[in-house]
Amino acid sequence: MKTFESGFFALENFIAKKEDFNFLQDSESTPWHITYNVNDPFFTIMGASIVSVLENNQDHPLVFHLFTDGYSQENRDKVRQLAEKWHCRCILYELNMAPFEDFHVKVARFSRITYGRIYMPKVLKDMTDRYVYLDADTMVIASLAPLFSLDMTGYAMGAVSERPKDAAYRGEYLKLKNGKYFNDGIMVVNIPEWEKQGITEKAFSFQKEPRERFLGQSQDVLNLTFDGTNLFLPSEYNEFGGGQDDEGKGVIIHWTGRRKPWQMVLLPFDPQWRTYNALSPWETITNTLPIKKPENYHDFKQWAKYRKKDSFMEYIWGMFWYAWLRLRYKL
Missing domain, CATH: 3.90.550.10 (Spore Coat Polysaccharide Biosynthesis Protein SpsA; Chain A)
Structure with a gap:
């Protein structure tokens, strides 16, 4: 040693x-x-x-x-x-x-x-x-x-x-x-x-x-x-x-992986995290959809994946932004 x-x-x-x-x-x-x-x-x-x-x-x-x-x-x-x-x-x-x-x-x-x-x-x-x-x-x-x-x-x-x-x-x-x-x-x-x-x-x-x-x-x-x-x-x-x-x-x-509750609200525990965030002295995060920044392009793919079963239009919306932001990010 x-x-x-x-x-x-x-x-x-x-x-x-x-x-x-x-x-x-x-x-x-x-x-x-x-x-x-x-x-x-x-x-x-x-x-x-x-x-x-x-x-x-x-x-x-x-x-x-x-x-x-x-x-x-x-x-x-x-x-x-x-x-x-x-x-x-x-x-x-x-x-x-x-x-x-x-x-x-x-x-x-x-x-x-x-x-x-x-x-x-x-x-x-x-x-x-x-x-x-x-x-x-x-x-x-x-x-x-x-x-x-x-x-x-x-x-x-x-x-x-x-x-x-x-x-x-x-x-x-x-x-x-x-x-x-x-x-x-x-x-x-x-x-x-x-x-x-x-x-x-x-x-x-x-x-x-x-x-x-x-x-x-x-x-x-x-x-x-x-x-x-x-x-x-x-x-x-x-x-x-x-x-x-x-x-x-x-x-x-534990939010392992890329998807985080402060970036978007998608799965059942995400709103609960937002509640604790609102109770804290720090800024309250209010966005519920993915943020349209190139470095967050992967969030839209996640969103599309989970929304597809409930709304095909939201799936299309998510995949569009995923493709567009990914293109901008790679360029």
């Missing part, structure tokens, strides 16, 4: 700035800790996710740890407003991204902030033994209590497997020995076991690897690190595709 200089993983080497907005009220219950990692443009999206957690877990004190690579004064103020309104605690961390610079970036539009989740246990270990990590494009629709009472003896982390076909393909590509592959967009982390197994250190050993070795970013690195030794959770804790396959058991909806 790659070795690091003494003090490399010290907090002062990773945390450039920290702001703590604590509006928790007195409670006999031990707070639950929730984490995110986002860059500045995704605060609006994350805000809806945070509200969904608060709305569906009102009987428990909550602490949100928000890891960023920088944030605006406006977003900082809105985080404070959210904490005050909902009587929760929000801690903003601006990460020093230099220690992450040797991790690969698979697609140019992506950010290395995704690797922040690998370091989180080092930050939270003096505050709690367990936390739930959520991607910004998730929505909680039920209590998280089962995740905070889950027996994780011997397991550093729990996550949901990717769909069988995707897991097999990605596992084979990465040459995983166990043939298992999880989605890291929702994780429950057992910090003492994570530290005992040296997960952060092992994950950082994959720095400087050529990006051609990977299909993704942090998710591939964590799958290589665990190689199937993590706890696998039921699918209701990570309902892919915006819950399109949910059978009424979903706890956490």
Whole structure:
């Protein structure tokens, strides 16, 4: 395993700035800790996710740890407003991204902030033994209590497997020995076991690897690190595709893939996400149809696909805009 200089993983080497907005009220219950990692443009999206957690877990004190690579004064103020309104605690961390610079970036539009989740246990270990990590494009629709009472003896982390076909393909590509592959967009982390197994250190050993070795970013690195030794959770804790396959058991909806609820309202859970967005301090998103921008051309194909069974004219409308915007985008 790659070795690091003494003090490399010290907090002062990773945390450039920290702001703590604590509006928790007195409670006999031990707070639950929730984490995110986002860059500045995704605060609006994350805000809806945070509200969904608060709305569906009102009987428990909550602490949100928000890891960023920088944030605006406006977003900082809105985080404070959210904490005050909902009587929760929000801690903003601006990460020093230099220690992450040797991790690969698979697609140019992506950010290395995704690797922040690998370091989180080092930050939270003096505050709690367990936390739930959520991607910004998730929505909680039920209590998280089962995740905070889950027996994780011997397991550093729990996550949901990717769909069988995707897991097999990605596992084979990465040459995983166990043939298992999880989605890291929702994780429950057992910090003492994570530290005992040296997960952060092992994950950082994959720095400087050529990006051609990977299909993704942090998710591939964590799958290589665990190689199937993590706890696998039921699918209701990570309902892919915006819950399109949910059978009424979903706890956490996750908009994997390109289609997002802030771009258009198409499937049943999309309006619910808009409700949480409207309750947050951030701007309320009102468009319900795909946005006519070249980079969003793929949304119209999705729209056409799902509307075809109800309205052939809407199908034609969607495919027309898909073809036109795709042509403009490619040119």
